[in-house]
Structures are given as structure tokens and as C-alpha cells.
Amino acid sequence: MNTAILWFRRDLRLADNPALHLALREAERLIPVFIWSPEEEGEWAPGGASRWWLHHSLADLAGELAKRGCPLVIRRGDSLAELRRLARETGAGGVFWNRLYEPAAIARDTRIKEALREDGLEAQSANSALLIEPWQIRTGGGDPYRVFTPYWKAAQALLPAGRLEPVPAALVPAAEPPQSLPLEALELLPRIAWAAAFPGRWQPGAGGARQRLERFAEDVVLDYSARRDQPAQDATSGLSPHLHFGDIGPRQVLMRMQRALAEDRGSGRIATTDHFLREIGWREFAHHLLFHFPRTPTEPLYDKFAAFPWRKPKDYAADLAAWQRGRTGVPIVDAGMRELWTTGIMHNRVRMIVASFLTKNLLIPWQEGAKWFWDTLVDADLANNTLGWQWTAGCGADAAPYFRVFNPVLQSQKFDPQGEYLRRWLPELAALPTDRLHMPGAQRPAIVDLAETRQRALDAYARIKGA
Template sequence: MTTALLWLRRDLRLTDHPALIAACERHERVLPVYIHAPDEDAPWSPGAASRWWLHHSLKALGDSLKAIGAPLIIREGDSLTSLRALIKETDASAVYWSRLYEPTAIARDTRVKEALRSDEIEAESFNSALLFEPWTLKTLSGEPYRVFTPFWRNASARLHSPVPLAAPEHISAPKKLPKSLPLDALNLLPKIPWAGGFTPRWQPGEAGAFIALNEFCEERMPDYKEARDIPSLDATSSLSPHLHFGEISPRQIIARAQAQAASDDAPGMLAGSEHFAREIGWREFAHHLLFHYPKTPDEPMYASKFGRFPWRKRGESINDLEAWQRGQTGIPIVDAGMRQLWTTGYMHNRVRMIVASLLTKNLLIPWQDGAHWFWDTLVDASLANNTLGWQWVAGCGADAAPYYRIFNPVLQSAKFDPHGIYLRRWVPELAALPDKDLHAPWEKPALLAGTGYPKPIVDLADSRVRALAAYEAIKGTDPA
């Protein structure tokens, strides 16, 4: 009887899992293993919010695996060393895993695959996380895409109704099991109870992902195209952290959305499903960019141009950065978003753009500072998505034209939260103010008396002029 190790990372599910299915089909015994090696992801080791999610996702997966006959073996340390030890302990002849696309993960996985094959161990990786591998989509000239619309036009033309793989009904594990660390030994949960607001908001794990997907498709998808920009509404899918940790695959999401649209003639259902698929496309685009431009988590894509951008020095901007992080900028929509992030590990996408624009353009604080804060505080912190989002808002990345776009937080707030429902939820100091005064309360200083709410840390009009001048200063450099 042959044994295979299933090396799990961010593919924490049983359904539509090509590596798992291959292991079960090719070998009599399969042992799922998770090796905790955060240092191998440096400098982008998982942040605090991601570690909280990972703990609960591993717990859920362990319970699911146990129910069908296999334990989840947990180890900690160097991945290759740990795999070699497990191979020796189980007499395994193969290791299967799902591909990751971050630069450090690619380098590590390449080393592991070469080393295992030199040990005469079968080592094979599978696409579990994307609709399309990043190297399979190219422009007519054979180059990677830098603009989303032609990218998605190409991708969606190839997107035929996917059929997700069924979960195995049973996994036969080796009779003699290697030792496993208890989950708590990984110390993933925060040492201080700052994540108390996460539990009411989220259900990590494959079951939670299915619930979120079904609720979205059945209840919210018809209104998605119009309602997704309203931060006070629960109108989005909430699937981003489930996708990041591989508790559900994009193939499953597309298949479920297409099936709902085909069987339900509710007004807006087809348009909602198409727009939702387009948002999955943005995730694909983000991974496409990260694969082809691996320096972008730290450097602007158009480095020759934006490498000269006159950001403020850290010493003169640190107080503003801290006020932004704490949700104390004095600009309600920004503070609401930052407080939602700290409390729930999530921020509405429209608000993410607003808070990022204020940081990078009104405050002239480098986008990397914002990206690192999001990385530590978002439960859906994906290096690909985080990088694309911050470079897009800062104007230095793909598809960022016009790169000098500056979001006006007051106009954005009045447009997308006209009655202040979102503002009152997250900035309760202002709850008693009339709707018309909520978005720019500093214009009537008397209204702020006794509220404890701060005055704005920046003049929006003056800082807009300053930002445009900064962008004008680098305008002459050819971004190509």
C-alpha cells in the first residue's frame, strides 16, 4: 500500500480540491498535514487578523477531516525538513499540494519540489486557487496584462461553466500516525482580546464559506451591481477571507452564481451574477500582476516615474499616520472605515478606496504604510489584492488611470451614505448630528462641542492642491 502526504497551506477545504482528489485516487492511504512556517513568508508573514482566521479555519478543517477518517497532522518549522521527517515516519512515496503565487512561496515550493524529487519522492502541485494560471493569459504581443478590461475580456471568453470536484466521502489514513502538535501550540490567537468583534461577524471554515455563498446568491446577488457601493448595506458576498484561505474555490463560486442566475428570473439576477463574476476577475487580475511583477508589494509598478514621488518623511507624518490608523482623522467616513476595520477585521471596499486616497494623496504618506496596516488588520489580507488595491489608489500601479484621481471623502460620504447609517454605526460621537452635517461636521464647529470628536488633521482643499502639484512634478517621466 502506498501513502501520500497532502501538504495543506491556503487550501483549507475538502470540495473542489485537485491535490486531495489526486492523492486519494493514486494512493491507498493519504495523510493531510499542515506545517506552520510563517518565517518562510517573510517579509509578508501573516498578520494578526489573518492568524486569528487561520486558527479557526484549521480547527474547522481538522473536524471535517476527522469525520471522514483522517486526522490533520500539525507540525511547525522548516517545510522541507518537516516533510522529509513525515515521509520517513509514514513511509510516504508522494507529496501533493496546491500552488501559491506569492514570490517567496514560489521560490520555497520550487526548492521543495526539486529536493523531494532528488529524494525519489513524487512531488506534484495543482491549481486550487485560481480560475486561470497567471502565465496562461497574455496580450496579443505576448506580454502580461496591466489593464483589467482587456484581461477580463480574454479570461471571461474562456470561462465556461466550471464543474467543481466533489469532496471525498472517506480518506484512508495510515494506521500508524505520526505525532501532531495541538493547534493551540501554534499561538495563532492574539494575546490580548482585541479580536472580540471578529466572532459575531465571521464563521471561518468551509461550512461558513458555503453559507456565505448561498446567502449571497439567493438573497443579495440581484441587487449586487447597485448595492455593493453602499457601506451601510450587507450587500457584498463576504467571501474574500474564505477565498484567501482556500475554504472555497473561485470555480465553486462561479458555478454557484451561474446556476442561481440560470434558475432564478428575479430582476437584476443576471446582471448581478455577471458583475459578481467580474469582481472575481479582479482577484484573478491581482494574482496575474503579482506573478509577473513580483517586486510590486514593496515597489511601485512604474518605478521610474513614481520612485521620484515626493512623499512626506516618516518623522513629519507619524502623528497623521497614527491618527489614520486609530480612526481619529476628524473626517467621519475615513474614521468609520478605520474603526470598522479594527473591530471586525474588514472594511467595505468603497470605504477602502476612500481611506487609502486620504492617506496617500491628502496626507502624502507612502502607500506601503497603508498596505502594511491593512496586512496586519484585515482577515482577508491577500498580498495580491492588497498590493493591487493600494497601488491603484496611489496611482502607481496597474490600471490606475487617471493616476492623479483624488477621492473627496465628503462627497463620497454624502453619495454613498446619505443618511449617515454607516457613519452613526462606527462614529457614535456624531450620532446626534443632522444628516446634512454628518459628512463635514467641522464646517459647523458648534456641533462638535462636547462630542469629543477631533477636528480634521488635514485641510481637504489645500491638501488636494498639494497632491496635484506632487503628481505634476513627476508627470514628465514615461511610466513605460
């Protein structure tokens, strides 16, 4: 084979990219292509924050490819039609890509692989997004796991070893450059300025991912287990959007952490690194669940929760809008929602608090929260988003006790004791004494009474307890 097409999707890097090396083993010339086809994502086309990230990550990838003499081809339209067209235009003998695991992507990719092979083209896919494929692990009874701890115990025996695939120093492009759209033609950037603060927080692309990983491995990980739940602290890796878009791969993260351990075993890194790698494990577990239970982005994992007595949309519309805009009158909830709107991210501890408030105190279906996060998070990932919301709502994997209701005041006092996070995102409350700062109604009346709505939620869960 003289020429191969490398189809980029959410693997926007050259380092440790299995599909890239598959293509280079089969062909001399390479045609890297990105096809913008959001319609093929079903009801989970990328949201606004994700599109912002995608634009900049593609720009970074295009620059890296250009340095190696192989420009990125950008197309818009039906993926199969564009791949066929590109193969005809260039005489390519095969198409190579890295796998995705969302239900719509699996169906689309299966159809494309079959069609390309019927055309006489080679079509191969590889794994760049996960440490372990979702189908590699089963319980002793042959079923998918639904509980994290036994899943992760089994998964650790299968973690990959060996070296990472290097970044090619140079690439040989097609003899005649195919037509390509400019990146701006995809219109990924928001038309309003709500994402204006994103560049101050994020550097999408492989370069930004490497910097974050190095900083984390050399410094932040030392205090990770002690500080990771404190939203005012910069104490997490910040790698989640990079992992979602494939700016960096989980093998790169795993092996950098293993190297950190080998370099300094006497510093306490073992415990903190293990704690961080469990979070990578949760990401793997989320994809395991989505693969085996593809209906869960919209339906509860456990059927009995389909009868849960959620409020009706006409009754909760005003409360949902207040939650989305950070106007509930509960300081930690409002601070988290404003952080999300301003930066495209929310600290994980605060995500649990605001999700509990929405589903338990407001009795608003978790699907409403999942949709809002999908549009506003730069790390919006269908597997992670689904797992997180179902866990908090009590209807998904590992959600025991399923009736848990986070007390936002106690959570705020425990994890932001000096009110640094609250003052950062609620400057109108900055002058209040700390003991009042955490309390509902500190600046505006709370939209619900926490005690009353907690009891209402417990009563609602009691109704389905025996179902």
C-alpha cells in the same frame, strides 16, 4: 504508492480540492498535514487578523477530516524538513499540494519540489486558488496585461467548465498515526482582546463559506450592482477571506453563480451576477500582476513613481497614527478605520476613500497603508492588497487618472446619504443632523484641510507627470 502526504496551506477545504484528488488517485492512505512556517513567507508573514482566521479555519478543517477518519497532522518548522520527516515516519511515497502565487511561496515550493523528487518521492502541485493560472494569459504582443478590461475579456474565454470535485465520504489514514502538535501550540490567536468582536461577524472555515455563498446567490446578488457601494448595507458577498484561505474555491463561486443564472433568468440576475463576477475577475487580475511583477508589494509598478515626493516618516508619524486609529477628524475615514479595527474588514468603497486620504491628502507612502491593512484585515491577501493600494496611489495597474483624489465628504454624502454607516462606527456623532455629520471637524478638528492637501497632491503628481 500506498501512502501519500497532502500538504495543506491556503486550501483549507475538502470540496473541489484538486491536490486532494490527485493524492487519492495515487495512494490508498492519506496523511493530511499543515506546517506552520511563517518565516518562509519572507516579509509577508500572516498578520494578526489573518492568524485569527487561520486558527479557526484549521479547526474547521480538522473537524471535517476527523469525521472522515483521517486526522490532520500539525507541525511547526521548516516545511521541507517536516515533509521529509513525515515521509520517513510513514513510508509515504509522494507529497501533493495546491499552488500559491506569492514570490516567496513560488521560490520555496520550487525548491521543495526539486528536493523531494531528488529523494525519490513523487511531488505534484495543482491549482485550487484561481480560475486561470497567471501564465495562461498574455497580450497579443506576448506581454502581461496591465489593464483590467482587456485582461478580463481574454480571461472569460478561458473560464473553467465541468463538474466540481466531490467531498470524499471517507478517507483511509496512515497505518500508524504520526505525531502532531495541538492547534493551540501554534499560538495563532491574539494575546490581547482586539479581535473580540470577530466571532460575531465571521465564521471561518468551509461551512461558513458555503453559507455565505448560498445566501449571496439566493438573495443578495439580486441587488448587488445597485447596493454594493453602500457601506451601511450588507450587500456584498463577504467571501474574500474565505477565498484567501481556501475555505472555498473560485470554481465553486463561479459555478454557483452560473447555476443562479440558469435557475432564474428573468429576475435581473444576469446584470448583477456579471457585475459580481467582474470582482472575481479583479482578484484573478491581481494575481496575474503579482506573478509577473513580483517586486510590486513594495515598489511601484511604474518606475517614474519611485520619484514621487512623499513626506518623510518623521514628518508624518503623528498623522499616520491618527489614520490608523480613526482619529483624523474626517468622519468617513474614521468610521472606516474603526470598522477595520473592530471587525477585521472594511467595505471596499471605504477602503478606496481611506487609502486616497492617506496617500493623497496626507502624502504618506502607500506602503504604510498596505502594511497596516496586512496586519488588520482578515482577508489580507498580497495580490489584492498590492493592487488596491497601487491603484489608489496612482502608481499601479489601471490607475487612470493616476492623480485622482477622492473627496471624502462627497463620497460619504453619496454612498451613506442618511449617515447610517457613520452613526454605526462613530456613535459620538450620532446626535448630529445628517448635513453636519459628514463634515470634517464634526467631533474633533480635522488633521488636515482637504482642499489645501488636495492641491498639494496635484502639485506633487504634476512634478512626475513628464518623468
